[in-house]
Amino acid sequence: MDVTDQERHDTRLDRFVDSYAERTNGMRVSAVRALFAVANRPEIVSLAGGMPNIKDLPLDSIAASMAEMVATNGTQVMQYGSGQGELPIREQIVEVMSLEGITAHPDDIVITAGSQQGLDLVTRIFCDPGDVVLAESPSYVGALGTFLSYQTEVVHIASDADGIDPAALRETAARLRAEGKRIKFLYTIPNYNNPSGVTQPLERRREVLQVCESEGILVVEDNPYGLLSLDADPIPAMRSFDDNVIYLGSFSKTFAPGFRVGWVLAPHAVREKLVLAQESATLCPPVFSQFAISNYLSTQDWKGQIRVFKDMYRERRDTMLAALEEYMPEGSTWTHPAGGFFVWVTLPEGVDSQAMLPRGVDARVAFVPGPAFYADGGGARNVRLSYCFPTSDRIQLGVQRFAGVIRNELEVMSTFGVRVSPTKSRRAPGPGPDLS
Numbered sequence: 001m002d003v004t005d006q007e008r009h010d011t012r013l014d015r016f017v018d019s020y021a022e023r024t025n026g027m028r029v030s031a032v033r034a035l036f037a038v039a040n041r042p043e044i045v046s047l048a049g050g051m052p053n054i055k056d057l058p059l060d061s062i063a064a065s066m067a068e069m070v071a072t073n074g075t076q077v078m079q080y081g082s083g084q085g086e087l088p089i090r091e092q093i094v095e096v097m098s099l100e101g102i103t104a105h106p107d108d109i110v111i112t113a114g115s116q117q118g119l120d121l122v123t124r125i126f127c128d129p130g131d132v133v134l135a136e137s138p139s140y141v142g143a144l145g146t147f148l149s150y151q152t153e154v155v156h157i158a159s160d161a162d163g164i165d166p167a168a169l170r171e172t173a174a175r176l177r178a179e180g181k182r183i184k185f186l187y188t189i190p191n192y193n194n195p196s197g198v199t200q201p202l203e204r205r206r207e208v209l210q211v212c213e214s215e216g217i218l219v220v221e222d223n224p225y226g227l228l229s230l231d232a233d234p235i236p237a238m239r240s241f242d243d244n245v246i247y248l249g250s251f252s253k254t255f256a257p258g259f260r261v262g263w264v265l266a267p268h269a270v271r272e273k274l275v276l277a278q279e280s281a282t283l284c285p286p287v288f289s290q291f292a293i294s295n296y297l298s299t300q301d302w303k304g305q306i307r308v309f310k311d312m313y314r315e316r317r318d319t320m321l322a323a324l325e326e327y328m329p330e331g332s333t334w335t336h337p338a339g340g341f342f343v344w345v346t347l348p349e350g351v352d353s354q355a356m357l358p359r360g361v362d363a364r365v366a367f368v369p370g371p372a373f374y375a376d377g378g379g380a381r382n383v384r385l386s387y388c389f390p391t392s393d394r395i396q397l398g399v400q401r402f403a404g405v406i407r408n409e410l411e412v413m414s415t416f417g418v419r420v421s422p423t424k425s426r427r428a429p430g431p432g433p434d435l436s
């Protein structure tokens with residue numbers, strides 16, 4: 001029977017609909033991915049995607065040294081490898097992590113296919129259906145997707161301009177325990193959070209770790225942006241004060257995401273479980289990619305390259321912040337990230353980010369509405385803007401258009417005396433940006 005393309009893509013008549021595992025119900029289409037199709041149209045300024053901007057990599061030099069690697073060592077780099085990952089790169093990762101104050105042993109590192117796979121493996125070995133994962137407000141959409149795909153319950157902890165509120169963490173943990181729930185870990189992005197851009201200061205890191213220690217909560221620290229500090233030296237990682245923290249690292253933002261190489265640093269017993277999980281998932285993480293990254297680290301000026309990236313991102317961040325200052329209507333606030341890729345905007349009272357998106361696309365600007373970064377429907381008044389990819393001119397234009405869309409929403413509201421769309425009632429904002 002001939003099947004048309006349309007029929008092949010029609011999922012309404014899915015004959016396997018009764019066969020899928022229950023966990024697939026928790027799998028959601030990433031709001032960011034769904035946006036990509038529209039956002040990539042040239043007339044649209046996309047402030048939506050968080051793709052690292054790798055245009056400044058020395059491609060010729062990288063190509064030459066990788067060609068040499070294949071010519072001299074091809075049969076090893078194209079072979080299966082260790083489930084834990086190759087030793088040379090694990091040794092180099094120890095050096096990379098030392099830049100953020102971490103002392104580690106290569107034997108406690110497991111290589112993963114990006115830190116995204118690290119999130120998957122950690123959740124796989126710790127979480128049964130119904131277990132609770134605690135997360136900042138807001139939190140990384142890809143992590144929320146992973147937690148939900150393992151049928152966990154994600155509970156957001158109130159956060160302020162310095163990240164997780166330690167008192168709220170303690171109260172939430174006590175309440176959940178009283179309800180008989182099992183908390184498996186706290187997931188946090190202490191540096192330049194995706195999506196909020198917020199950084200936890202040193203003191204706050206210590207406070208959060210103290211609460212977790214006294215409440216017996218494991219901490220999973222996700223740190224792909226740590227070396228992309230744009231103003232000051234990086235703050236020491238949480239893992240640098242506590243060996244029981246599970247730490248996720250990645251080369252996606254400091255080199256290139258296409259290799260899909262990240263890692264997990266974990267206490268020894270956890271590391272053993274992770275290797276078993278990695279073996280059942282992939283046999284071994286991509287060997288060629290590991291050798292390619294190892295080659296990059298040993299033949300190229302990778303620290304100099306990070307400085308190049310930082311100069312570029314700093315200029316773009318500054319352009320975005322200046323444009324927000326210039327164009328945004330009263331009643332809006334936004335974060336001032338000290339690194340990473342993202343600014344988190346809080347819209348004027350009554351404006352709904354999700355409802356505004358089609359109007360944004362109409363006005364030729366794309367952004368990610370806040371609810372993508374909450375597992376509980378929060379974020380209605382928030383938007384994530386990214387400055388990593390567009391040029392400064394485009395950022396300026398994009399923010400101007402974005403602000404115009406908000407002004408239109410406000411105008412409709414004031415003309416008709418109604419909200420453009422209903423928003424959830426929200427708690428009063430605390431000091432600093434409202435990140436609830």
Ligand SMILES: Cc1ncc(COP(=O)(O)O)c(C=O)c1O
Pocket residue numbers: 050113114115116117140142189194222224249250251252257261262
């Ligand atoms: C906070 C955070 N964690 C993890 C990832 C996944 O990165 P990768 O799998 O490329 O290492 C991302 C990617 O954007 C991220 O922002």
